[in-house]
Amino acid sequence: MTKIDVAYRATAVLGEGATWDPVTSLLLWVDILGSEVHEFDPATGAASRLSTPQHVGAVKPRSGGGLVVNLAEGVGLYDADRHFSWLTQWHEPDVRGNDAAVDPWGHLWAGTMRYDEAPGGGRLRRVTPDGSHSVIVPDAAVSNGLGWSPDARTMYYIDSPTRRVDRFDVDPTNGSVRDRRPFVTLPDDTPGFPDGMTVDADGCVWVALWDGWAVHRYTPDGRLDRVVEMPVARATACAFGGPQQRDLYxxxxxAGLSEAQLADQPLAGSLLVVEDAGQGAPGWAFAG
Incomplete structure (x- = not known):
């Protein structure tokens, strides 16, 4: 059985969006319903929190320093001194930001969902550095994990209730996508829903399973070749980090667990790590 350690013990309501920032050597993540950005330094164990003005679905580094955040009403920016400003807003009622990712061209792909998770109530948008945006997936339920193959020719995407990981072909000249189709569909006897994900240097796709007690790794041809069993039911996202990006956070x-369930899952809400799990791929910073 794979050894899982506690990187940072926490009680996040809805921990999400693990992201490694190679410039600062910090592991970024969020507590969505706690409206907090977390920064964790694996070298020292130091951790800090940044309160956001709304529920925050994801945080990513900016190429010029600071952070970009996917909020309930749009996308916001923090500068290096942590001063906040809006980049763009869409004001959709009863909707919040969920997972997001940055592509090799420096665009932010920002997902949304309705609080009641109604089918068709979510969107996936591509946001450019100047704040203009276009809807790529108009009818998601719970827009979730995103990732790109090492050659940037494939984008992976999760709309959780479908219990699938989909793939798109990517135009190498501008990052636009086309031809959405299934990559992996969870079998009926596999519990849980695909949530956040990451792609490693070998092109394998790691998927955290909400209510699945596991993280799965799939080869580029869609074959399940590794299962990391978790001590908690609700794994939400994963990312490689650390000095050589070999540790899986x-x-x-x-959220939604009863007192009895929480008693059986004392690490729920914490940031966990599998050391030397594989080789992470380089990430990208938002160009805005």
């Missing part, structure tokens, strides 16, 4: 959640 996994965010977890307490």
């Amino acid at each position: 996994i965010t977890t959640a307490r």
Whole structure:
């Protein structure tokens, strides 16, 4: 059984969005319903929190320093001194930001969902550095994990209730996508829903399973070749980090668990890590 350690013990309501920032050597993640950005330094164990003005679905580094955040009403920016400003807003009622990712061209792909998770109520947008945006997936339920193959020719995407990981072909000249189709569909006897994900240097796709007690790794041809069993039901996202990006960090959640379930899952809401799990691929910073 794979050894899982506690990187940072926490009680996040809805921990999400693990992201490695190679410039600062910090692991970034969020507590969505706690409206907090977390920064964790694996070298020292130091951790800090940044309160956001709204529920925050994801945080990513900016190429010029600072952070970009996917909020309930749009996308916001923090500068290096942590001063906040809006980049763009869409004001959709009863909707919040969920997972997001940055592509090799420096665009932010920002997902949304309705609080009641109604089918068709979510969107996936591509946001450019100047704040203009276009809807790429107009009818998601819970827009979730995103990732790109090492050659940037494939984008992976999760709309959780479908229980699938989909793939798109990517135009190498501008990052636009086309031809969405299934990459992996969870079998009926596999519990849980695909949530956040990351792609490693070998092109394998790692998927955190909400209510699945596991993280799965799939080869580029869609074959399940590794299962990391988790001590919590609600793994939400994963990312490689650390000095050589070989440690797999996994965010977890307490949301919706009963007191009895929480007693059985004392690490729910913590940031967990599998050391030397594989080789992470370089990430990208938002160009805005």
